[in-house]
Amino acid sequence: MQLELTGVEKTYNISDSVKVPALSGIDLRIEAGEFVSLVGPSGCGKSTLLSILGLLTWPTAGCYSFDGRDTRTVSRRDQARWRGDAIGFIFQSYNLLPRESAWRNVMFPLSFRANTRSTRKTAAMHALEAVGLAHRADHFPSQMSGGEQQRVAVARALVNRPRLLIADEPTGNLDSATGKEILNLIMRLATEYGTAVIMATHDASVASRARRKVTMSDGRIISDARKE
Amino acid sequence: MDWMYTTGALLRDMQTNRLRRILSILGVVIGTSAVIASLAVLEGGREQLSLHLERLGVNMVFLEDRLRPETVITHEYRRDQVTLSQEAAPDSTTAKGRILVKRRMAEASESSGDSENVPVPIHGVLRMRDVSALRARFPGANMIEPVMTHWSDVAQAGGSPFGARIEGGTPAGAVVRDLQITEGRHLIETDIDHSEKVCVLGAEAADKLFGQSAAVGRTVSMLGSRWRVVGVLAQKGTMMRFDYDRLIIVPITSLQERTGVDMVNALLIQARDGEAASRIRTELKAEVLARLHGRDPEEIRIFCQDDLVAQYGRTMSTFRILTISIAAFSLLVSGIGIMNIMLVSVRERTREIGVWKAVGATDADVLSFFLAESVLTCVLGGTIGIFLGVLLASEASGFVANSVSEMSTWTPVFHPVFFGLSLGTTILVGLLSGIFPAIVAAHLEPTEALRYG
Ligand SMILES: Nc1ncnc2c1ncn2[C@@H]1O[C@H](COP(=O)(O)OP(=O)(O)O)[C@@H](O)[C@H]1O
Numbered sequence A: 001m002q003l004e005l006t007g008v009e010k011t012y013n014i015s016d017s018v019k020v021p022a023l024s025g026i027d028l029r030i031e032a033g034e035f036v037s038l039v040g041p042s043g044c045g046k047s048t049l050l051s052i053l054g055l056l057t058w059p060t061a062g063c064y065s066f067d068g069r070d071t072r073t074v075s076r077r078d079q080a081r082w083r084g085d086a087i088g089f090i091f092q093s094y095n096l097l098p099r100e101s102a103w104r105n106v107m108f109p110l111s112f113r114a115n116t117r118s119t120r121k122t123a124a125m126h127a128l129e130a131v132g133l134a135h136r137a138d139h140f141p142s143q144m145s146g147g148e149q150q151r152v153a154v155a156r157a158l159v160n161r162p163r164l165l166i167a168d169e170p171t172g173n174l175d176s177a178t179g180k181e182i183l184n185l186i187m188r189l190a191t192e193y194g195t196a197v198i199m200a201t202h203d204a205s206v207a208s209r210a211r212r213k214v215t216m217s218d219g220r221i222i223s224d225a226r227k228e
Numbered sequence B: 001m002d003w004m005y006t007t008g009a010l011l012r013d014m015q016t017n018r019l020r021r022i023l024s025i026l027g028v029v030i031g032t033s034a035v036i037a038s039l040a041v042l043e044g045g046r047e048q049l050s051l052h053l054e055r056l057g058v059n060m061v062f063l064e065d066r067l068r069p070e071t072v073i074t075h076e077y078r079r080d081q082v083t084l085s086q087e088a089a090p091d092s093t094t095a096k097g098r099i100l101v102k103r104r105m106a107e108a109s110e111s112s113g114d115s116e117n118v119p120v121p122i123h124g125v126l127r128m129r130d131v132s133a134l135r136a137r138f139p140g141a142n143m144i145e146p147v148m149t150h151w152s153d154v155a156q157a158g159g160s161p162f163g164a165r166i167e168g169g170t171p172a173g174a175v176v177r178d179l180q181i182t183e184g185r186h187l188i189e190t191d192i193d194h195s196e197k198v199c200v201l202g203a204e205a206a207d208k209l210f211g212q213s214a215a216v217g218r219t220v221s222m223l224g225s226r227w228r229v230v231g232v233l234a235q236k237g238t239m240m241r242f243d244y245d246r247l248i249i250v251p252i253t254s255l256q257e258r259t260g261v262d263m264v265n266a267l268l269i270q271a272r273d274g275e276a277a278s279r280i281r282t283e284l285k286a287e288v289l290a291r292l293h294g295r296d297p298e299e300i301r302i303f304c305q306d307d308l309v310a311q312y313g314r315t316m317s318t319f320r321i322l323t324i325s326i327a328a329f330s331l332l333v334s335g336i337g338i339m340n341i342m343l344v345s346v347r348e349r350t351r352e353i354g355v356w357k358a359v360g361a362t363d364a365d366v367l368s369f370f371l372a373e374s375v376l377t378c379v380l381g382g383t384i385g386i387f388l389g390v391l392l393a394s395e396a397s398g399f400v401a402n403s404v405s406e407m408s409t410w411t412p413v414f415h416p417v418f419f420g421l422s423l424g425t426t427i428l429v430g431l432l433s434g435i436f437p438a439i440v441a442a443h444l445e446p447t448e449a450l451r452y453g
C-alpha cells in the first residue's frame, strides 16, 4: 500500500467572498505499515489532512493517489468500498452508534460487505476480544466509560484488518493513563495486523513514540522527521 | 446493505428512540385516518342524500307507448261489453301507427285463424321478450317492469259500469312506484304465473265500487269476466301526470290473455340511482324505437323527474368535488407532516450517517436505509390509521347525524377502494417525502456529516 499526496490544497468556501484555506501545497507519502504522528497547533489542518487521506473529503486542488490510483478517477461508490475495506477510523469523540450494542457497533462495517451473518458476528467478537471487551459485548455506548467506548471504536476500526488506520486525536478526550492504554492497544494491533497508522495528536508523549513525526502549521507541513 | 440488519436496526431504533418514532408514525396515522374518515363520512352522506332523492323518484323512468291496445282489439267481448269512451281512445294515437298494427294483426289472424284467449302476435309494439332484452341492455336499472294499460268499463256485480284504467302489471311494478297497500295484498308472482283473475284497486276506484265497505274478497266485472279483489291501494294522488287513485291493477298475463293482445305499452324503470336514471333516460328511446320498426317516434314518450335528476346530478358532483378536495387536503397536510418528520429524522442522524460512510456505506446504502425507514413508518402508521379512520368516521357520522335533524341516520360508507386509496397514497407520500431527505442524507460529504451537531 502506498499513499501519495502531491500539491494538495483544500479551501473551505464559507461564502462567495470568505474562503478559508485549510491546506496548501501538501506533499506527503506514506508507505505500508508505517506509523506516522501528525502534530501541530489546533486549526493547522490536521483533521482536514486526515479526512483527505481517509477519502472522507476531497482536495480542491492537487492529486491524491491511493495504491497508485488517482482518486479523482475513482467513483464515490468505489471510494466508499475502499473506506470499508482498506481504511479504519478512530475519532476523538468515539462516534459509536448510540443505539447499538458494542458488538453490533463493531460488526457494523461488515454489514456493508458480502459475508454471512455468523462470520460477521464471529469477527466482531474476535475484535472485541482483542481490545479486551468481550465481556461487554451487549452493553450500549452510554453504559461504558470513555476509554471503553474508544476501545470499542478501535475494535470497529480494525475489524476489517484495514491497511490504513486513521486516528484523529484518539486520546484527546481521555485521561493520560487511559490515553496511554488506548495508544498501546492501537500500536500493538497495528503492528500485529501490519496496518499503517496516521495519528493526529496534541500529546507530546504520544508523538514521541511514533517512528515518523509530521509537523504542520497553518495548512502546511513544516517538518517530516524520522527516528532511526 | 444487509436488509436483515437494516430492519433489525430500525426495530432497535424504534425501541430506543420512541418519541421520534411515535411522532413520525403519528403523522402517517393522522393522514391516513383523516383521508379514510372524510371519504367514508362524505360517501355516507352522498348515499344518504341519494336515497333521499330516490324516495322522491329521482331514479325512476317511465316509458309510455301511446298506441293503445283498445285500437287493435277485435275480440268478442269488445263488441258485446266494452264501449270505448272518447277518453279511452285518445286522438294522439296516430293514424299511421294504428294502420300499421292493424295490418299486421290482420296478417297474423289469417295465418293462425281464430285465436280467442291466445295472445295475438302483433308487430310494431313492445312485447314481454323485449322487456327481457332491455333488462340485459340496461344493467344500470334495478327493475324494468312491463305494464299493459287498457281502458275498460268496470262494475261491481250488478252495479252500473264506469270507465277505468286497467293496468296489467307485475308485483315489482308496485315496488318501483312505491305503491302502498291499505287493505289486502299486492299482486304476487303466482298471480302472474297462473294468470289469476285478481285485482288491486286504487283508492278512488275502490270507493266508487264498494263505498265504505271492505273491498277485499269481493268481485268486480270487467273485460267480460269476474275478478276477485285482493287488495286496495293507499291514496297516492297524481305523480308524473298519472292518477294512481283511479287505477285497477291486474296481473299482466291475465290482461293479455283476456284481451288476446300480447303487448306492453308502458315500462316502469327503477334505476340504481339518479345518474343511472339520466343515462337510461337518454338512451332508452332510441333502443325501444330500434325494436319497433317504423313507429312514429312521437308515440314513444319518456317521463322522469327531470328537474330532480338535474338537481341530483349537481348535488352529487358537488359532493364528489368536496370529497376529493377534503381527501386531497388531508393528504397534503399529512404529506407535509411526514416530510417534516423525515427531514428531522435525517438531520438528527447526520452524524451517524457520517460514521456509516466512514465505515464503508455507499450513497445507495444510506438511501435504502432511509427508504426502508419511511416504508416501515408508513405501513405501520397507515395500518393504525385505517383502524383509527374507521372509528373516527363512525364517531363523526354520529355527530353529524345528531346535528342535522333531517338526516337521522348518517352511516359512514367504507368502500374497499378507500382503504387501498388512503393506504396507497400515504405510503406513496411517505416514500416521496422519505426520498428527498434520503437523497440529501446520501449526498452529504462524509466530513460534513461527521462535523454535524
Ligand atoms: N467544514 C469546514 N468549513 C469551514 N472551515 C473549516 C471546515 N473544517 C475546517 N475548517 C477550517 O480549516 C482549518 C483547519 O481545520 P482542521 O483541519 O480541523 O484543523 P485541526 O484539526 O488541525 O485543528 C481551520 O481554520 C478550520 O476552521
Ligand SMILES: [Mg+2]
Binding pocket: A043, A046, A047, A048, A168
Ligand atoms: Mg482536528
